[in-house]
Amino acid sequence: MIEEVERPVGAKAWEIVVAWIEERILDGRLVRGSTLPAEREFAAQLGVSRAAVREAVRTLQANGVLRSSVGAGAAGGTMVMGQPHVALTRMLRMHVALANFPARDVTQVRVVLERLSSSLASVHADHEARGRMRDALEAMDDDALSRAEFNRYDTDFHVAIARGAGNTLAADLTVAIRESMRQPIMWGFDEADGEQWAALRGQLRSQHHAIMAAIDAKSADEAADLVEQHIWSAYEAMPRLHL
Amino acid sequence: MIEEVERPVGAKAWEIVVAWIEERILDGRLVRGSTLPAEREFAAQLGVSRAAVREAVRTLQANGVLRSSVGAGAAGGTMVMGQPHVALTRMLRMHVALANFPARDVTQVRVVLERLSSSLASVHADHEARGRMRDALEAMDDDALSRAEFNRYDTDFHVAIARGAGNTLAADLTVAIRESMRQPIMWGFDEADGEQWAALRGQLRSQHHAIMAAIDAKSADEAADLVEQHIWSAYEAMPRLHL
Numbered sequence A, B: 001m002i003e004e005v006e007r008p009v010g011a012k013a014w015e016i017v018v019a020w021i022e023e024r025i026l027d028g029r030l031v032r033g034s035t036l037p038a039e040r041e042f043a044a045q046l047g048v049s050r051a052a053v054r055e056a057v058r059t060l061q062a063n064g065v066l067r068s069s070v071g072a073g074a075a076g077g078t079m080v081m082g083q084p085h086v087a088l089t090r091m092l093r094m095h096v097a098l099a100n101f102p103a104r105d106v107t108q109v110r111v112v113l114e115r116l117s118s119s120l121a122s123v124h125a126d127h128e129a130r131g132r133m134r135d136a137l138e139a140m141d142d143d144a145l146s147r148a149e150f151n152r153y154d155t156d157f158h159v160a161i162a163r164g165a166g167n168t169l170a171a172d173l174t175v176a177i178r179e180s181m182r183q184p185i186m187w188g189f190d191e192a193d194g195e196q197w198a199a200l201r202g203q204l205r206s207q208h209h210a211i212m213a214a215i216d217a218k219s220a221d222e223a224a225d226l227v228e229q230h231i232w233s234a235y236e237a238m239p240r241l242h243l
Helices: A013-026 A039-046 A050-062 A084-097 A103-124 A127-139 A147-164 A168-180 A182-190 A194-216 A220-237 B013-026 B039-046 B050-062 B084-097 B103-124 B127-139 B147-164 B168-180 B182-190 B194-216 B220-237
Strands: none
Touching: A013 A039, A013 A050, A013 B084, A039 A050, A050 B050, A084 A168, A084 A182, A084 B013, A084 B084, A103 A147, A103 A168, A103 A194, A103 A220, A103 B103, A103 B168, A127 A147, A127 A194, A147 A168, A147 A182, A147 A194, A168 A182, A168 B103, A194 A220, B013 B039, B013 B050, B039 B050, B084 B168, B084 B182, B103 B147, B103 B168, B103 B194, B103 B220, B127 B147, B127 B194, B147 B168, B147 B182, B147 B194, B168 B182, B194 B220
């Protein structure tokens, strides 16, 4: 099953293992449910240490590509779907925090993805998905919420729309990007004084209600336009984001 | 500098290290250029093994979040910008290959991202960026190209537009998604017979020329519409992608 591998000059041992696995995923020799060789055998065949195999496997676990079976050792596990959005979310939010992606660029991408999600959700969201949107919407109407709690339900509303759209890649990217903006948006909320906060909160609530009404009416284009206006007006209301 | 950490029940040692680093990136205590503690000290403070520190650092290197300084050991490195697009590309193309994201969903997301990229590129692309687009465009006009070479220049053209748009997140996602489709598109090319291939190749060339002309004319909306038609018609022409 395992062939000899050429070792590119300068490549680290764990990178060789990652490249070996990736190549076989891309050409279809490894599919969901495939099992990797046992760690010792795998290491011997690739001519690397068991530690290198372990590091490669950890990396691909962290990326949601591999999952180890209980008790099977680091490498002797099963290749499964995992949870790509968890890994994507982690990666994107760290890169946003490191300012590798400016907030304005992130917001532009949010707009096109959430336009897509909300128009698909208008058409495809079932009763249960609409229920999750409405729960988040109604929770946000409570004046007793802290700003952090408000931000959590705000995130939940956008995530519920994305998940209701039925496009898993659009949903995963939307969730990852919305999550990556959670902390910067919180800073935006925190810099508002009491009066500004009441105004911002009121604006966000009424925009969310209008988006929900458009989705309920299956007005896909209207939902997309309202989401776009909502995201940009929230961005404009939080100068801290513009840095 | 390092505090004691609570160890969540069931968390693996390397995950604790990743969580520790991520938390400090998200709240701004670690920024680009920050240096992590030396491996031995870091491991002792977090109450984990040096191997756990190494695994965590490798994982974050693979995600483009950390880069080790030469000779500084695995953990005693510098936190830098890295190359988020390399890590994103790798992650997305493996998940697409594992069919965690159906080709139709991927194509819908491609369309909204490339609409954004091409309209931004119409306005923002400088002389050099337009030159890279034109190089790929002209290379595709050579009838002597193999289908794999044609596919490579086709990818290059879309990547050049994305990079010319000036939105780094849109560009990175566009590149990652286009790269993730390289193999499925190649399968689509390969199933065409000689006559079908000549027709498909001609269609892709003329669409690319029209997109380039719209970008050169700074007609942002037209460029976006042409890109959308191009991506969907290529998708329709390759039934293999619809699985």
